Amino acid sequence: xxDITVHEPVADGHDxxxxxxxxxxxxDAAHGAHYTSTGLSNNKMAMWLFLGSECLLFGxxxxxxxxxxxxxxxxxxPDQIFDIPFTSVSSFVLLMSSLTMxxxxxxxxxxxxRRTNLWLTITALLGATFVGGQVYEFxxxxxxxxxxxxxxxxxxxxxLTGFHGVHVTVGIIMLMALVGIxxxxxxxxxxxxxxxxxxxxxxxxxxxxxxxFTLVYLIPS
Amino acid sequence: xxxxxxxxTTAPVPAVTGAGAPAVVTPSQAYGAFRRPVATSGWRSWxxxxxxxxxxxxxxxxxxxxxxVGGLEALLIRAQLAGPEGTVLSAGLYNExxxxxxxxxxFLFVMPMAAAFANYLVPLQIGARDVAFPRxxxxxxxxxxxxxxxxxxxxFLGGAADGGWFMYQPNANALFSPTNGIDFWGLGLxxxxxxxxxxxxxxxxxxxxxxxxxxTLMKMPIFTWMILVVQFLLVFAIPVITVALFLLMFQRExxxxxxxxxxxxxxxxxxxxxxxxxxxxxxxxxxxGFGIVSEVLPVFSRKPLFGYRFVVFSGAAIGFVxxxxxxxxxxxxxxGPVSVAVFSVATMLIAIPTGVxxxxxxxxxxxxxxxxxxxxxxxxxxxxxFTIGGLSGVTHAVAPSDTQQxxxxxxxxxxxxxxxxxxxxxxxxGFYYWWPKMFGKMLSERIGKWNFWFMIIGMSVTxxxxxxxxxxxxxxxxxxxxxxxxxxxxxxxxxxxxxxxxGSAILxxxxxxxxxxxxQTHKKSSKTPKAPLDPWDxxxxxxxxxxxxxxxxxxxxxxxxxxxxxxxxxxEVDHDSGAVRKVATAEExxxxxxxxxxxxxxxxxxxxxxxxxxxxxxIMAYGVIYYRLLxxxxxxxxLLAMFGWALEPSVADDTDYDPPAxxxxxxxxLATIG
Numbered sequence: 001x002x003d004i005t006v007h008e009p010v011a012d013g014h015d016x017x018x019x020x021x022x023x024x025x026x027x028d029a030a031h032g033a034h035y036t037s038t039g040l041s042n043n044k045m046a047m048w049l050f051l052g053s054e055c056l057l058f059g060x061x062x063x064x065x066x067x068x069x070x071x072x073x074x075x076x077x078p079d080q081i082f083d084i085p086f087t088s089v090s091s092f093v094l095l096m097s098s099l100t101m102x103x104x105x106x107x108x109x110x111x112x113x114r115r116t117n118l119w120l121t122i123t124a125l126l127g128a129t130f131v132g133g134q135v136y137e138f139x140x141x142x143x144x145x146x147x148x149x150x151x152x153x154x155x156x157x158x159x160l161t162g163f164h165g166v167h168v169t170v171g172i173i174m175l176m177a178l179v180g181i182x183x184x185x186x187x188x189x190x191x192x193x194x195x196x197x198x199x200x201x202x203x204x205x206x207x208x209x210x211x212x213f214t215l216v217y218l219i220p221s
Numbered sequence: 222x223x224x225x226x227x228x229x230t231t232a233p234v235p236a237v238t239g240a241g242a243p244a245v246v247t248p249s250q251a252y253g254a255f256r257r258p259v260a261t262s263g264w265r266s267w268x269x270x271x272x273x274x275x276x277x278x279x280x281x282x283x284x285x286x287x288x289x290v291g292g293l294e295a296l297l298i299r300a301q302l303a304g305p306e307g308t309v310l311s312a313g314l315y316n317e318x319x320x321x322x323x324x325x326x327x328f329l330f331v332m333p334m335a336a337a338f339a340n341y342l343v344p345l346q347i348g349a350r351d352v353a354f355p356r357x358x359x360x361x362x363x364x365x366x367x368x369x370x371x372x373x374x375x376x377f378l379g380g381a382a383d384g385g386w387f388m389y390q391p392n393a394n395a396l397f398s399p400t401n402g403i404d405f406w407g408l409g410l411x412x413x414x415x416x417x418x419x420x421x422x423x424x425x426x427x428x429x430x431x432x433x434x435x436x437t438l439m440k441m442p443i444f445t446w447m448i449l450v451v452q453f454l455l456v457f458a459i460p461v462i463t464v465a466l467f468l469l470m471f472q473r474e475x476x477x478x479x480x481x482x483x484x485x486x487x488x489x490x491x492x493x494x495x496x497x498x499x500x501x502x503x504x505x506x507x508x509x510g511f512g513i514v515s516e517v518l519p520v521f522s523r524k525p526l527f528g529y530r531f532v533v534f535s536g537a538a539i540g541f542v543x544x545x546x547x548x549x550x551x552x553x554x555x556x557g558p559v560s561v562a563v564f565s566v567a568t569m570l571i572a573i574p575t576g577v578x579x580x581x582x583x584x585x586x587x588x589x590x591x592x593x594x595x596x597x598x599x600x601x602x603x604x605x606x607f608t609i610g611g612l613s614g615v616t617h618a619v620a621p622s623d624t625q626q627x628x629x630x631x632x633x634x635x636x637x638x639x640x641x642x643x644x645x646x647x648x649x650x651g652f653y654y655w656w657p658k659m660f661g662k663m664l665s666e667r668i669g670k671w672n673f674w675f676m677i678i679g680m681s682v683t684x685x686x687x688x689x690x691x692x693x694x695x696x697x698x699x700x701x702x703x704x705x706x707x708x709x710x711x712x713x714x715x716x717x718x719x720x721x722x723x724g725s726a727i728l729x730x731x732x733x734x735x736x737x738x739x740x741q742t743h744k745k746s747s748k749t750p751k752a753p754l755d756p757w758d759x760x761x762x763x764x765x766x767x768x769x770x771x772x773x774x775x776x777x778x779x780x781x782x783x784x785x786x787x788x789x790x791x792x793e794v795d796h797d798s799g800a801v802r803k804v805a806t807a808e809e810x811x812x813x814x815x816x817x818x819x820x821x822x823x824x825x826x827x828x829x830x831x832x833x834x835x836x837x838x839x840i841m842a843y844g845v846i847y848y849r850l851l852x853x854x855x856x857x858x859x860l861l862a863m864f865g866w867a868l869e870p871s872v873a874d875d876t877d878y879d880p881p882a883x884x885x886x887x888x889x890x891l892a893t894i895g
Contacts (some may be wrong), residue, residue, distance in 0.1 A: 067490055
């Protein structure tokens with residue numbers, strides 16, 4: 001949370017008008033003008049905290065996988081199952097979606113709703129391509145005999161990558177909902193901070209994938 | 222609810238509001254799918270509320286209900302062990318009883334009761350009008366209620382969980398526990414976990430972002446500080462148990478083998494995940510109690526808290542070191558000498574910040590003019606009993622000694638002295654101290670003292686003998702003991718088991734006295750006198766406002782100049798003599814705040830969505846256990862509620878409260894309250 005700037009309010013002569021709205025969740029986030037003790041908006045701080053919490057969720061799942069990655073029958077392990085070139089391509093697609101997300105945030109900051117929606121849609125499409133790739137990958141593995149309950153390796157592999165896939169899917173829903181909300185909004189750049197917050201989530205999910213891809217696919221067992 | 226219009230000298234509000242009475246205007250336009258709920262009285266005003274004070278009271282009532290449920294379970298356990306070869310419970314039912322006793326007390330009483338205090342008091346203590354995310358706050362409460370009820374329906378659906386509150390593997394596999402009890406346990410805790418996580422995010426943002434002008438972190442009341450530390454622990458501990466519970470669910474419901482030794486799994490994985498959550502969890506339980514007594518002791522010693530900064534930083538230090546000691550729960554599992562040594566030393570280290578707090582509390586009382594009110598008695602009780610629990614804790618830190626004590630009643634004695642002595646006594650101190658603030662009525666001090674003495678003697682007589690029983694080797698979780706193996710003389714197990722069971726009855730009377738006290742205070746609400754505005758000569762910001770506080774908490778947001786702001790507004794130090802003299806009464810301070818009341822206070826509006834969203838979750842959970850299609854039904858409700866929630870602004874627009882009428886006059890829907 002490097003961008004918390006500590007802003008100590010002046011003890012006297014503070015403008016009370018800023019304080020009269022008690023709730024900030026949602027509709028007034030974009031204005032960003034509301035007084036907070038740290039200067040960071042409530043919504044953004046909550047997202048950072050949530051992502052901190054998510055680190056431990058994935059930490060637990062990754063630890064489980066690392067413990068069990070070697071526990072499988074000799075002919076159905078990572079070496080036989082993984083198609084590294086294919087997954088590298090879908091990983092690349094997901095990483096590119098972070099770039100388009102940055103472009104969306106930048107467009108939103110410039111109050112250009114049309115370009116924001118364009119980049120958000122492209123980000124969602126790239127994310128959907130990744131999820132589609134994961135579904136295809138799972139299907140191929142299942143056909144080759146690797147079911148969810150086949151071995152400790154398969155259970156922990158499907159659990160870890162499945163949880164990540166669900167996170168990407170939730171991100172896609174958020175992106176598409178954001179496009180819908182943006183289209184209804186009459187004030188350009190109204191939702192700039194929401195775009196930024198969804199962006200934080202999206203980048204986090206990408207970073208988690210970099211770790212998973214390295215640990216699960218690239219490091220030989 | 223809605224908006225609060227306040228008559229002022231310059232712009233008088235229309236006459237319908239009555240003289241001086243604040244008016245609540247309710248929105249008239251539709252948002253999302255439904256019109257907003259607008260009731261300001263009756264059950265609707267509670268079920269759809271987003272007011273942190275109402276939610277705090279609801280948390281408290283439900284947690285107290287579960288306290289009684291968990292207490293009943295404890296009494297049945299003690300009844301079973303009161304004599305040799307007990308026949309009160311069957312072996313299976315006994316297993317369910319101690320599992321659900323632990324689970325209920327930890328997850329459904331102490332945590333939500335701390336949440337009750339946090340919800341009610343944190344905004345008041347930092348000078349805010351509500352929490353940062355009011356609807357999420359309501360959602361947290363409904364999740365807690367849904368999860369708690371879901372968990373307890375297992376009693377009527379084939380049997381409750383029976384694997385101990387830590388649910389060790391592989392004992393919790395379907396092979397050894399064929400009923401659905403453990404599935405209910407896992408899914409129920411998953412739902413209450415959502416409550417804890419959303420509550421934690423909400424309170425952290427509230428505390429960091431919504432402090433009154435002038436309130437720096439080091440001018441924050443100590444209770445708020447401890448709650449802040451607890452919420453950080455929750456944010457990072459809850460996801461770990463979430464992972465463990467998901468693995469458990471996949472294992473029991475979907476055929477995975479994460480903890481099945483015959484499939485080559487490592488059951489220690491469960492222990493690690495559980496205790497990485499479970500050890501921070503014990504600090505989650507006691508730190509709110511520490512915060513409460515750190516407020517109470519200075520008030521009734523008539524001195525500031527000794528070493529405020531030390532108490533703050535030792536609280537934070539407990540929060541940090543608490544992450545590095547989890548394996549001391551696993552010394553008997555064969556971790557290897559290096560791990561055992563590391564965790565042993567770390568565990569001894571954590572005694573330091575805890576000891577610092579004990580010293581600070583003692584020195585707060587030292588030389589003070591002590592007023593032995595009920596709240597003070599409970600606080601002193603905490604300091605004494607928790608110290609005993611802490612000392613037996615140090616004997617666990619020594620790994621060789623711990624290996625002897627593992628799975629005996631000595632452990633039971635230890636954690637009841639820390640959790641009952643540390644958390645529950647603190648919560649009771651909080652009841653007596655803040656009751657006049659929350660309800661405007663004093664609990665009877667006379668019954669309160671009986672309540673205290675019954676509880677403190679009851680707890681000592683119940684849990685004290687367990688040290689002896691444990692050192693004599695009686696195992697935990699064993700459904701009976703026999704006279705033949707009870708031992709001789711002073712260390713006869715049978716005698717001390719009878720004493721402990723007798724003590725549990727005294728403890729139960731103590732709790733009943735509390736309930737009687739509440740009933741006595743509120744039975745004829747109009748006849749019992751109103752509590753004074755400042756009955757204890759208190760120090761912190763929540764006492765600056767009315768009791769009970771108005772819906773918007775503060776007429777004007779106070780500007781903070783000092784730690785113990787309220788005290789410094791009441792008293793001044795005479796520079797010549799060094800004497801402290803009173804310069805203002807609480808009534809005068811309140812009147813001064815009311816005189817500069819803010820206009821147009823917008824409070825977050827009530828909403829249907831939090832409760833609808835929370836109802837979807839147990840439906841999904843029943844679906845996992847019984848009929849998978851139900852998952853889709855539950856998920857549909859959740860998704861619908863999420864979109865409804867997202868489309869509904871948390872605070873309605875200004876025009877909605879006061880739409881311009883045709884004739885340019887004021888809104889016809891002005892309604893009065895109060």
